[in-house]
Amino acid sequence: MSEIRFVDVAMRYPTRRGEVRALQQISLAVPDGQFACIVGPSGCGKSTLLSIAAGLILPTEGEVLVDGKPAYSPGADRGMVFQSYSLYPWLSVRRNIEFGLEVKRTPKAERARQSGELIRLMKLDGFAEAFPKALSGGMKQRVAIARALANDPEVLLMDEPFGALDALTRQIMQEMLTDLWQRYRKTVLFVTHDIDEAIFLGDVIYIMTNRPGRIRTTLNVDLPRPRNFEMVTSPRFAELRSQVVGIIHEESMKAVESELARA
Amino acid sequence: MSERVPATQAAPAASARVQRRRRGLLRTYLTPKQAIPRSARLFLGIGSFVVIITLWSVGSVLINNPLFLPSIPRVGTAWIDMWQHQHFLDDVAWSTFRIVAGFLIAAAMAVPLGLLMGSFEVVRSFFQPPINAIRYMPASAFIVLLIVLLGLGEEEKLTLIWIGVFFQLVLMVMDIAHRVPDEMLNVAYTLGASRWKVFYKVFLPATFPEVVDALRITIGWAWTYLIVAELLGAERGIGTFIIISERFLRMDRIIAAIITIGILGLITDTIFGLIHRWAFPYVEKVHA
Ligand SMILES: Nc1ncnc2c1ncn2[C@@H]1O[C@H](COP(=O)(O)OP(=O)(O)OP(=O)(O)O)[C@@H](O)[C@H]1O
Ligand SMILES: [Mg+2]
Numbered sequence: 001m002s003e004i005r006f007v008d009v010a011m012r013y014p015t016r017r018g019e020v021r022a023l024q025q026i027s028l029a030v031p032d033g034q035f036a037c038i039v040g041p042s043g044c045g046k047s048t049l050l051s052i053a054a055g056l057i058l059p060t061e062g063e064v065l066v067d068g069k070p071a072y073s074p075g076a077d078r079g080m081v082f083q084s085y086s087l088y089p090w091l092s093v094r095r096n097i098e099f100g101l102e103v104k105r106t107p108k109a110e111r112a113r114q115s116g117e118l119i120r121l122m123k124l125d126g127f128a129e130a131f132p133k134a135l136s137g138g139m140k141q142r143v144a145i146a147r148a149l150a151n152d153p154e155v156l157l158m159d160e161p162f163g164a165l166d167a168l169t170r171q172i173m174q175e176m177l178t179d180l181w182q183r184y185r186k187t188v189l190f191v192t193h194d195i196d197e198a199i200f201l202g203d204v205i206y207i208m209t210n211r212p213g214r215i216r217t218t219l220n221v222d223l224p225r226p227r228n229f230e231m232v233t234s235p236r237f238a239e240l241r242s243q244v245v246g247i248i249h250e251e252s253m254k255a256v257e258s259e260l261a262r263a
Numbered sequence: 264m265s266e267r268v269p270a271t272q273a274a275p276a277a278s279a280r281v282q283r284r285r286r287g288l289l290r291t292y293l294t295p296k297q298a299i300p301r302s303a304r305l306f307l308g309i310g311s312f313v314v315i316i317t318l319w320s321v322g323s324v325l326i327n328n329p330l331f332l333p334s335i336p337r338v339g340t341a342w343i344d345m346w347q348h349q350h351f352l353d354d355v356a357w358s359t360f361r362i363v364a365g366f367l368i369a370a371a372m373a374v375p376l377g378l379l380m381g382s383f384e385v386v387r388s389f390f391q392p393p394i395n396a397i398r399y400m401p402a403s404a405f406i407v408l409l410i411v412l413l414g415l416g417e418e419e420k421l422t423l424i425w426i427g428v429f430f431q432l433v434l435m436v437m438d439i440a441h442r443v444p445d446e447m448l449n450v451a452y453t454l455g456a457s458r459w460k461v462f463y464k465v466f467l468p469a470t471f472p473e474v475v476d477a478l479r480i481t482i483g484w485a486w487t488y489l490i491v492a493e494l495l496g497a498e499r500g501i502g503t504f505i506i507i508s509e510r511f512l513r514m515d516r517i518i519a520a521i522i523t524i525g526i527l528g529l530i531t532d533t534i535f536g537l538i539h540r541w542a543f544p545y546v547e548k549v550h551a
Contacts, residue, residue, distance in 0.1 A: 051449075054449070054452075054453050055452075055453075056449050056452065056453070074449070074452035074453050075453075075455060076453070076454060076455025078453055079453055079454065080449065080450060080453040082446045082449075082450065084444070084446055086444065086446040086447050086449075086450045088447070088465065088468070088469075089545050089546070089547065090468045090469075090471075090543070090545050099451070099454055099464075100454035100455055100456075103451075103454060103455050103456045103460055103464070104455060131544070131545035132545070133545060133546075133547045144450075147450075147454070148453075148454075151454055151455065153453075157453075
């Protein structure tokens with residue numbers, strides 16, 4: 001049982017030109033085993049939201065609770081995957097995946113067993129001892145995901161993990177991730193600005209407003225599980241997509257207008 | 264007359280040389296950041312030495328005065344004579360010792376301090392302003408002061424090298440440390456690492472390759488200061504050898520000594536290059 005809950009979270013960054021209001025009144029709860037996606041216009045505070053959930057930054061107001069306990073600092077219970085992979089270039093693929101286990105002082109044999117399993121699962125066979133520089137973007141991100149999963153976190157936080165990948169690789173990674181989720185049933189908070197990705201992966205989609213980011217709409221994705229890529233062409237998928245596109249478009253227009261007004 | 268070749272009946276593949284000619288020579292050789300053929304690289308590399316040697320030879324014949332520009336054979340003979348009869352090896356050994364000792368002391372202090380300054384704002388705010396100011400004071404300007412304070416012994420020479428290296432290196436290392444991506448550290452936190460573990464398991468290894476690069480650059484500067492110090496007074500050393508040769512108007516020996524410094528520099532650089540390749544095989548861009 002692991003649920004992550006935001007209670008009236010607000011974030012204001014102090015800057016030289018005054019405060020930047022990044023988030024306002026964020027209240028949402030992702031129940032155990034749910035895959036929640038967050039979409040919203042650029043700069044609306046999505047990354048900020050995840051950093052707060054990870055405990056990397058403290059919100060100006062409100063708090064984040066993991067299973068009812070406040071998350072003031074980062075911990076192994078909330079694993080994070082960034083768009084930039086952030087692998088450790090001096091460690092082999094295997095040692096990257098084992099990083100969290102090494103930190104926890106897991107015995108070597110057990111580490112090897114777990115990393116071996118993840119390497120197979122993530123289709124990284126043959127690359128266990130390779131350095132990250134030898135990997136393609138998709139493979140790098142699979143290592144990063146494996147590294148987060150090896151730690152067996154309660155909640156997985158993903159910030160546009162596939163944002164830097166080409167369309168085909170991204171599709172394959174999405175399929176892989178949905179299979180993984182089916183297997184591990186982690187609670188996931190997944191930020192993206194790819195609407196199809198959000199619909200394909202999520203149980204629920206939170207659409208955020210233009211900055212300062214608030215939750216504008218919550219949308220349940222009632223596509224059946226397990227999901228596969230044929231569903232992308234289903235009529236229900238198209239319906240959901242047009243709903244999300246409409247709302248996002250409205251928010252993006254507001255963003256442009258407020259920028260124009262400021263200029 | 265050009266005639267279209269059907270796709271199925273492909274024309275015989277043109278050789279790389281023919282393709283290059285079709286592209287045009289200028290385009291092959293003068294496109295920014297484009298690799299040129301290996302043979303051309305080799306040719307140009309050797310060519311530069313040929314040019315230098317030719318200019319030198321022609322110059323020495325025209326000037327025809329070994330007091331200004333001795334010929335190449337003359338410098339070569341002097342060089343051999345220096346090793347055989349002038350105890351030049353002692354001078355080289357003394358200079359090398361001073362470089363290594365002065366540089367090690369400077370690096371042993373600059374690297375840890377630079378890493379701390381790059382990672383802790385507390386340390387940076389305290390040390391950066393004075394170091395920044397001193398960095399712009401030319402190290403050689405301190406030399407008179409050092410001679411008054413420390414005399415003409417080894418302390419003075421090592422201190423001068425230290426001044427020349429430390430202040431530059433510390434700021435270079437600070438920048439390197441500062442550039443370690445936050446996300447790299449943040450990932451480690453979310454994997455359960457403590458601050459101390461993030462520091463030595465992520466932050467430190469992330470800086471190592473570039474720190475070695477910085478050492479490689481700054482050890483070259485150490486030579487400049489050493490020679491200045493030796494010129495102003497030392498029992499032995501390449502600088503001393505140069506100043507004595509000057510008294511005897513032995514231009515050939517001076518040039519030979521300068522070339523020796525260049526060779527020593529190349530050797531140091533190669534050693535650092537090898538260390539880099541051996542210790543950091545994972546670094547994406549291999550430095551030449
Ligand atoms: N450290 C900071 N200091 C000041 N302002 C910041 C800081 N971090 C983020 N911001 C601002 O807060 C707002 C939200 O940033 P955030 O990175 O969370 O947005 P985002 O939704 O992830 O954007 P993107 O879609 O571009 O990734 C932005 O306007 C950004 O400029
Ligand atoms: Mg972001």
